[in-house]
Amino acid sequence: MCENHNNKVNCFVHVDSGLQPVPLKCIVNGEQVCTYIDPTMTLLNFLRRELKLFGSKEGCGEGECGACTIIMNRVAVNSCIVLALEAMDANIITVEGLNISGKLSILQREFISHDALQCGFCTPGMLMSARALLDRNPDPDEKEIKEAIAGNFCRCTGYFPIITAITSAAKLEREEMKNE
Amino acid sequence: MSDKQYRHIGKSSDRVESLEKVTGQAIYTVDLELPGMLYAKCLYSPYARAEIISLDVSEAKALPGVKAVLIGDDIPYLVGIYMVDKRILARGIVRYQGEPVVAVAAIDEKTAELAVSKIKIEYKKLPSIQTLDEALEGKILVHEDINELEYCKGVFFPQPDSNIASWNKMIKGDIKKGFAEADIIVENVLTLPAVAHVPMETHVAIAQADTYTNKIKIWSSTQSPFAIRKLLAKALNISTADVQVIVPYVGGGFGGKAGIHLEPLVAVLSRACNGRPVKLIATREEEFNQLPTRAGMRGHVKTGVKRDGKITATEIYYDWDSGAYADYGVNVGKSATYSGAGAYEIPNIELHSRTLYTNKVFSTAYRGFGHLETHWVMERQMDMVAQKLGMDPYEFRMKNILRSGCHTISGELINENSGRPEDCLAAVAKEIGWTGYQSEEERKSNSKAGKLRGKGLACLQKAPAMPPHTSTSAIMQMDDDGNIRIMLGVVDIGQGANTVMAQIAAEVLDMPMEKVKVMWDNDTDHHPYDWSTVASKYTFMGGNAVKKCALNMLQQMKEMAAQVLRTSVEDLTHGDEYIYHIHHKQRRIKYKDLALGYAYESGNGIGGPLIAKGTYMANGLTFLDPVTGQGLPALDWTFGAHGVELEVDIETGDIEIIKIASAFDIGQAINRKLVEGQIMGGVLQGIGSAIIEGYKFSPEGRLMNPSFTDNKIPTAKDIPMEIVPILIENPQPDGPFGARGIGEHPMISVPSAIGNALYDALGINFYKLPLSPENVALAIERQQ
Numbered sequence: 001m002c003e004n005h006n007n008k009v010n011c012f013v014h015v016d017s018g019l020q021p022v023p024l025k026c027i028v029n030g031e032q033v034c035t036y037i038d039p040t041m042t043l044l045n046f047l048r049r050e051l052k053l054f055g056s057k058e059g060c061g062e063g064e065c066g067a068c069t070i071i072m073n074r075v076a077v078n079s080c081i082v083l084a085l086e087a088m089d090a091n092i093i094t095v096e097g098l099n100i101s102g103k104l105s106i107l108q109r110e111f112i113s114h115d116a117l118q119c120g121f122c123t124p125g126m127l128m129s130a131r132a133l134l135d136r137n138p139d140p141d142e143k144e145i146k147e148a149i150a151g152n153f154c155r156c157t158g159y160f161p162i163i164t165a166i167t168s169a170a171k172l173e174r175e176e177m178k179n180e
Numbered sequence: 181m182s183d184k185q186y187r188h189i190g191k192s193s194d195r196v197e198s199l200e201k202v203t204g205q206a207i208y209t210v211d212l213e214l215p216g217m218l219y220a221k222c223l224y225s226p227y228a229r230a231e232i233i234s235l236d237v238s239e240a241k242a243l244p245g246v247k248a249v250l251i252g253d254d255i256p257y258l259v260g261i262y263m264v265d266k267r268i269l270a271r272g273i274v275r276y277q278g279e280p281v282v283a284v285a286a287i288d289e290k291t292a293e294l295a296v297s298k299i300k301i302e303y304k305k306l307p308s309i310q311t312l313d314e315a316l317e318g319k320i321l322v323h324e325d326i327n328e329l330e331y332c333k334g335v336f337f338p339q340p341d342s343n344i345a346s347w348n349k350m351i352k353g354d355i356k357k358g359f360a361e362a363d364i365i366v367e368n369v370l371t372l373p374a375v376a377h378v379p380m381e382t383h384v385a386i387a388q389a390d391t392y393t394n395k396i397k398i399w400s401s402t403q404s405p406f407a408i409r410k411l412l413a414k415a416l417n418i419s420t421a422d423v424q425v426i427v428p429y430v431g432g433g434f435g436g437k438a439g440i441h442l443e444p445l446v447a448v449l450s451r452a453c454n455g456r457p458v459k460l461i462a463t464r465e466e467e468f469n470q471l472p473t474r475a476g477m478r479g480h481v482k483t484g485v486k487r488d489g490k491i492t493a494t495e496i497y498y499d500w501d502s503g504a505y506a507d508y509g510v511n512v513g514k515s516a517t518y519s520g521a522g523a524y525e526i527p528n529i530e531l532h533s534r535t536l537y538t539n540k541v542f543s544t545a546y547r548g549f550g551h552l553e554t555h556w557v558m559e560r561q562m563d564m565v566a567q568k569l570g571m572d573p574y575e576f577r578m579k580n581i582l583r584s585g586c587h588t589i590s591g592e593l594i595n596e597n598s599g600r601p602e603d604c605l606a607a608v609a610k611e612i613g614w615t616g617y618q619s620e621e622e623r624k625s626n627s628k629a630g631k632l633r634g635k636g637l638a639c640l641q642k643a644p645a646m647p648p649h650t651s652t653s654a655i656m657q658m659d660d661d662g663n664i665r666i667m668l669g670v671v672d673i674g675q676g677a678n679t680v681m682a683q684i685a686a687e688v689l690d691m692p693m694e695k696v697k698v699m700w701d702n703d704t705d706h707h708p709y710d711w712s713t714v715a716s717k718y719t720f721m722g723g724n725a726v727k728k729c730a731l732n733m734l735q736q737m738k739e740m741a742a743q744v745l746r747t748s749v750e751d752l753t754h755g756d757e758y759i760y761h762i763h764h765k766q767r768r769i770k771y772k773d774l775a776l777g778y779a780y781e782s783g784n785g786i787g788g789p790l791i792a793k794g795t796y797m798a799n800g801l802t803f804l805d806p807v808t809g810q811g812l813p814a815l816d817w818t819f820g821a822h823g824v825e826l827e828v829d830i831e832t833g834d835i836e837i838i839k840i841a842s843a844f845d846i847g848q849a850i851n852r853k854l855v856e857g858q859i860m861g862g863v864l865q866g867i868g869s870a871i872i873e874g875y876k877f878s879p880e881g882r883l884m885n886p887s888f889t890d891n892k893i894p895t896a897k898d899i900p901m902e903i904v905p906i907l908i909e910n911p912q913p914d915g916p917f918g919a920r921g922i923g924e925h926p927m928i929s930v931p932s933a934i935g936n937a938l939y940d941a942l943g944i945n946f947y948k949l950p951l952s953p954e955n956v957a958l959a960i961e962r963q964q
Contacts, residue, residue, distance in 0.1 A: 054211040055204020057431070059380045060464040064888035067380055095204035108202040112194050115853045118861065119674030120201030121380040121431030127202065146896040153888070155378050155432050156674050158860035159896040160903060 026087045028053070029097030037084050043077075044068045046084035047094060055095035055124045059153065066152030069125035070094045076132035078151070095124035098131065106176065107131060107169040116165035118156030126152045130166045138174055142167070188683040189917050192853030193693055195679045197429075197672070197700065206429045209384040209401040210461055217386070218247055220449050220460040221292035223282040223299050224470055225274035228539040228881025229308035229320075232272060232301060237282060240295040245287040248452035249295065252281070255448050259415045261407070261439050263338065263345055263506035264330040265323060266542075268415075268444045274303070275322055275504035276541050277882050278469035285449045285458045308539035308881050312478055312499045315343040315536040322504055322537035334806055336510045343537040345502065346510040350517040350531040350809035352589050358493025358528030362484025366565045370557045372931070372949035373874035374476040374501065377546055378893050381431020382462040383471050387446035391455040394418040396447050398425045403433040403671050404440070404712040409704050411440045412447060427702040433673040434865070435545035438714045439508055441471060468541075468886035473875065475509055475535075475543035476501035477550075479557030483565050489579040493528040494521055498554060500535045503542030510535045512543070512550035515645035517809045518590040520554040522562070523601040523641040523819050524577075525586040531809070539881050545714060547862070551642045551928040552869060556949060559638035559932030564945055572616040573936065574609055574637055578602060581639065582819075591810045594817075599845040599920060600910050601639050601819035607906045608823030609637060611841035617940050631827050633838075634941025638933035639821045642925055643814030644715035648801030650815075652721045653708035654729040656685065658790040662757060662772030664689065664696045664733075666726065669710025670718050671702050675923050676854040677718050681726045683850055684916055688730035690755050691771070708793075716921030719850060720816050721796050723916030729794025734759075740778050740787035741769045816912055816920045820844035822863070822933040828941050833957030835871055835934065837900035844925055845908040848918035852907070855922055859905035862926025868894045870931035874950045 021036040028051060037046060047053045047070070056079060059067030063081035070079045071093040098105050107130055110116070117123040126149060133140055133148035140148070145166050146159075154162065200206040237249045252271030258264045270281045282299050286292040309315045309322055318341070323329065327340050336346040359365060379401075386399040396418070402408060405425035413420045430437065442460050449458040462471055477500050484493040498516050502509035513535035520531055546552075566573035582588065584596040608614075612635055618626065626633050644650075655667045666685055672678040678698035686696045699707070710722065738752045741759040745752070745767050753762050760768030769778075777787040804811040823841040828834070842859050849855045872892055876884040885891040911918020935946045944959050 048211075053204070054207065057208070057210070057381070059382075060888050062464065062888065065380065065464075095202075099203055104199070104202070111202050112198040115192075115195060115198075115857050117195075117198065117201050117674075118676070118857060119380065119430060119432040120197070120206050121208065123201050124204050146899075149896045151895075153378075153380060153893055153895065155380055155434065155865065155893060156861045157857060158862075158864035158903065159894075159899050160860045161857060163896065 026090045028092045039085050041084045043082040043084045044079040053094050053096050067122050067125045069128040071132050076129045106172045110165040110169040114161045114165040116162040122154045188687040195676050208429045208431050209399050214457040217457045218285045219289045219292050220285045220458050221296050222280040223296045225279040227305050228277045229306045230274050230303040233304050234302045236300040239298040243295045245291040246295045248285040250283045257415045262332045262510050266505040278541050285453050310881050315538050318342045345506040345535045345537050348514045348517045348533045353528030355493045355528045355530045359484040361492045363487045365484045366568050367482040369480050370947045371478045375474045375869050375873045377434040377436030379432030382467040383442050384461045385442040385446045386459040387450040388457040389450040394422040396423050398443050401430050403437045405704050407712045408440050408443050424705045427671050430673040434547045438545045465886045469883040472542050472544035474546035477553040481561045489571050489576045491526050491580045494526050496531045498533040501538050502535045503540045505542040508545040509543040516550045516554050518813050521589050522558040523582045523639045524580040529589050547924045548928045549645050555929040556931050559929050560935050563936045592812050599817050599819045603908045604821040604843040607843040608821045608841040612823035612825050630830050632941040633827050634937040636824045636933045636937030638929040640929035641819050643817045644717035646715050650711045651797040652710040652725050653795045654725040655708050656729045656792040658775040660775050666698045667707045669707050670722050671713040680850045684723050684726045685730045691757050716923040719919050720915050725794040725796040727916050729792050733792035737774045740774050744778050818920045818925050820925050824933040824937040826937045830960050833953035839902045840900050841904040843906035845910050846922050847912045847915050847920040848909050849907050856905045858922050859926045860903050863903050864894050866927035866930025870934045871951050
């Protein structure tokens with residue numbers, strides 16, 4: 001029976017961690033976020049349940065499949081095994097932040113034109129691993145691309161179109177840089 | 181063959197939903213949150229077989245935030261697609277480790293988890309059926325009540341007082357005579373383990389059960405909304421009209437989301453919670469050990485051949501380790517009868533396929549529907565027979581391959597338009613430079629730095645496994661601005677059905693793709709009927725329905741235009757969004773001016789809004805004879821072949837695939853890019869089955885590898901150096917634009933081709949999957 005209520009049918013007290021909420025301040029897709037969270041909450045659940053950013057997916061909850069990959073302080077991480085409070089003062093980018101200018105990024109466009117997705121469930125995580133790679137290495141070779149997405153499972157595509165899309169996006173991004 | 185005559189068919193259009201998928205806007209069932217939604221969790225059996233002695237859920241029920249706790253006794257319903265053998269929650273006895281026993285609905289997942297931890301169950305552990313031989317021996321019955329189970333009669337054949345859920349047979353000719361005629365008889369036993377589907381989105385279902393009426397609304401990550409509607413209504417004894425199934429984007433299916441799974445459980449939970457929506461998300465572990473898998477299998481094959489390489493007789497026993505419930509497993513077993521001997525002409529055959537109950541996680545449909553398994557047996561056997569004959573396995577296959585004029589083992593006449601497996605085999609052999617097995621000397625000279633190279637071939641075939649009277653339908657409307665909206669019963673789970681259907685509609689109507697929209701999400705209350713998104717049958721069946729639907733719309737437009745243009749329908753043609761006179765082309769009218777009916781300048785109106793329909797029903801097919809298995813089960817055969825070149829490390833047993841060429845006679849590619857995507861994805865999934873994946877059970881029947889740590893799928897680092905998709909296009913006259921299905925086929929026979937290449941590399945025949953580094957290295961060591 002709930003301590004605060006006598007009517008168990010209508011009791012809405014969440015049995016959470018029982019710990020005091022902690023403050024969290026970070027930047028998500030360029031916007032400042034400031035809130036209180038359960039300290040046991042994962043970063044993925046924070047993004048999905050609190051911020052309602054449903055692009056990042058949970059495929060295993062154990063950091064094995066990469067569906068939850070986001071970029072935190074320029075590094076691709078599995079947000080299902082990162083605590084939200086670890087993101088204090090961090091700069092976070094999710095799939096929703098890839099087309100921040102309101103139009104599709106080159107990477108997203110290349111995923112479409114090379115059909116680097118089928119069911120689409122791994123796509124947000126795959127895009128974020130690719131984005132982090134291209135941010136630190138604008139001219140990756142095939143081995144480096146494979147390495148960067150080796151933690152992102154895809155059951156549909158056989159990875160070939162994904163590798164082609166990333167290779168092509170890298171080339172186009174370099175050309176764009178040159179033109180700017 | 182040439183796609184030049186078409187505007188859209190054969191072109192590599194981008195998939196229609198890709199924008200949503202690259203921006204994170206695509207909403208899957210797992211993303212849905214509904215007002216008042218509750219979350220469910222289950223308690224699972226820790227034992228493969230045990231009696232439930234006592235069950236105490238009082239503490240769980242008392243926990244604040246818990247809204248319902250259900251046990252098997254609360255839910256007297258049985259479900260099952262072909263054998264009605266499964267309870268929504270176990271009652272009295274548990275039949276596999278992972279079987280749900282208690283379900284909780286609470287205000288959030290953590291509360292539900294906590295409640296589950298407070299449930300007390302006392303079990304009496306019982307001896308269980310863990311091997312095929314134990315199952316066949318039948319000392320213990322997985323289903324004591326097998327004689328009383330309701331089942332689909334005349335199609336499946338459960339054997340009384342046994343663990344045989346169905347024994348299906350194929351008998352043609354006289355094998356005694358056939359074996360007597362043979363110069364050589366080759367007999368082998370090959371096996372493969374159960375394998376998980378691994379959709380990236382696990383099974384998820386939400387139900388909202390109206391407490392005032394029988395109405396139930398389901399949101400599910402499923403391939404089969406119409407099957408769920410029918411089976412759920414049957415299980416709960418309500419009307420089909422009471423059930424509405426909505427399917428948002430689906431994060432992969434591969435057969436595992438065909439049929440009915442979590443939906444009945446969330447439905448009864450919602451009823452128990454006064455109609456609040458209840459959501460159940462399978463964890464990855466539950467996806468492995470609670471939800472169904474692909475069955476393990478053992479194939480015992482005996483082939484008789486003449487010296488010249490002509491097959492005279494084949495006898496096969498396929499025994500399926502199908503787990504605790506029949507689900508689709510019995511139908512997998514059934515399709516093994518008419519398709520389980522491969523793409524060859526066999527004059528005398530006896531094929532027995534036994535789907536066996538065992539105390540393991542149960543099996544269901546899996547991309548390939550038994551064909552990867554049966555072809556592992558048959559295509560390895562073809563090589564082993566060739567070895568005994570001292571014949572090139574390519575020549576041996578070509579000698580027996582199905583050609584125009586041949587009959588399949590179920591008695592279907594193959595004609596020149598049925599697809600040509602010989603073209604596929606020839607294409608892949610050429611692509612990998614096949615010149616026959618290496619000699620021992622060649623093998624030695626080709627080996628470098630502890631690595632040996634080999635090449636292998638394998639053929640394949642598959643037709644949709646479906647009832648002979650399967651049907652589908654399409655509805656099409658035109659908006660005021662001339663855009664087309666199409667409603668279909670198919671679920672686009674990533675295979676690209678909606679893109680392909682848009683291409684077909686745009687082709688028939690001769691209009692741009694951008695103006696043709698296929699409606700997501702699939703909703704049984706709003707979309708017309710389709711049987712189920714399975715069997716690689718939708719391009720063929722849905723394509724025909726959409727083609728007819730578009731033609732129906734054209735006809736309606738022409739009838740209206742004939743009045744406006746004061747001519748007859750026969751004198752009208754269409755193109756580029758106009759209906760126009762065949763001679764006076766300037767006498768024309770734009771589609772959009774007919775969309776809502778035609779309005780004259782005076783204000784007069786004729787016609788009405790354009791709504792077209794198209795249906796397609798499989799025709800000419802028959803049930804199989806219950807005794808001999810003879811009959812016409814195949815809507816369309818897609819034949820194919822793989823050629824593999826690989827390198828194997830003799831120290832580590834590691835296989836590196838240098839090249840895999842995969843050819844399929846698909847009649848006509850509707851979307852080349854999507855077809856190639858199916859091939860690359862399917863081939864890699866086949867490589868997973870060949871080299872990496874497989875369930876491991878403890879002797880007591882506990883699944884030892886229910887996680888990605890121990891049950892991996894191929895990653896980007898496991899891909900071959902090269903996959904070469906080859907599209908052979910011998911059109912099928914009754915397919916849409918000549919097309920056949922391709923979804924499942926690419927993974928079939930990949931393990932066989934790799935196994936055959938390993939023989940070429942090592943001179944060792946492998947009989948067991950997976951061909952993991954460990955298994956390969958051990959075999960090499962044994963040989964030395």
